Amino acid sequence: MIGLVLAAGAGSRLRPYTETLPKALVPVAGEGTENELSVLDITLKNFAEIGLEEVGIIVGYRKEVVYERKAALEAKYGLKLTLIENDVAEKWNNAYSLWCGRDAIKHSVILANGDTVHPVSVEKTLLAARGDGKKIILALDTVKDLGEEEMKVVVDPETGVRKITKLMDPAEATGEYIGLTLIEGEAADELADALKATYERDPQLYYEDGYQELVNRGFKVDVAPIGDVKWVEIDNHDDLAKAREIACQY
Template sequence: MIGMVLAAGAGRRLRPYTDTLPKALVPVDGETAILDIALANLAEVGLTDVVIVVGYRAEAVEARKADLEARYGVTITLVHNDKAEEWNNAYSMWLAREHFAKGVLMVNGDTVHPVSVEKTLLAARGKADIVLAVDDVKKLADEEMKVILDADGHVERITKLMDPADAAGEYIGATLLEPAAGEKLADALKATFEADPDQYYEDGYQELVRRGFKIGVAPIGDVAWVEVDNHDDLAKAREIAVTY
């Protein structure tokens, strides 16, 4: 199993930082960026081969690649998304299909969370071939990527477009993918972005569920984390990143 980070996004709501940097390289603790935390977490759980999907301002990640490898003891492979500023991340994830076919622990490049999330996902191996990290403690609103579970505790629905009161929790942008899921996921992602290139990779998960695939969840407990979409989120990230 390897690590994977989706870091192709532009993060326009974080300007002026993202005038010259991808969202994943926005600093959250001194010179420590979101990507630094992701790599440190993956390395701590022994996932030292890491694939990073880059797109917007990819040259900034390329320039830091050697330093990141030395700092965290990882080997980084970059996958380039040529449509990062045009299409959503279903396509971005699909581009890494040959890598997630090996089995990956994948994290979004805009999520600041402690290493306990990675540990929780790895402890859930065997629960299903795809397991999503879910916050079932946080009070939900309209913007979150929410999940509804079936009677057996598998994902029935994953979307932002649901009543928060109906949701079992929020998917936090971290997934465990076993090799057995690789080909089926790649096919579902392809169908998803071909139907609408503006769709999320989570819509690919929903397509898998529609096809009868069982996706499990791993509750992360009451931990401090944040998806960094705007300057308010960034302020929260800077408060919690120093506590990890």
């Protein structure tokens, strides 16, 4: 198993940071010091802690900065990093971005969004949920109060995920997908095909729309509730402030 990080996004709502950095490299702790940590740092640290040795990072916007930091990140976390390029990251949404990582998924991966600050307990929860024929397992927050922006999920106890979208009445949802998924290698080809169908239908769709495509085709997507965990998806400066409050607690 390897790690896979979606780090191609521009994060326009985080300017001025993202004028020179990809969203995944915005500092969330120790800004301007030798102990500075980005979202990517925290994710790589988590991956190393659960014993992963290789990580694929899908890069696009300001990819040159990730290339510049690659050797230092490898040395710091004891990981081999492979950068996978998405050349249309500034034009298309992340359904295509995850499709770019389709070969990496064949190794079985823990996928992490490059804007999600979370503790290693989430990765451990996903690993503990493996087995019993599960091929794709989504990390699900069933505790948080939901609003309009969240990626909401409806789950059937027997058949797994039935619906995943932001465009849903929060009262209808079982919980929120937090941006981490365990994907077994045997699901790689089917997922790649669903992602391709998704971005060809509309390049502005999310990879979660690819998950919905799989569900619509009869593929079972499972979930793993993460419990009462402090985490945040960073979309704007308010989110960044929350991330900085919790990142130092990990």
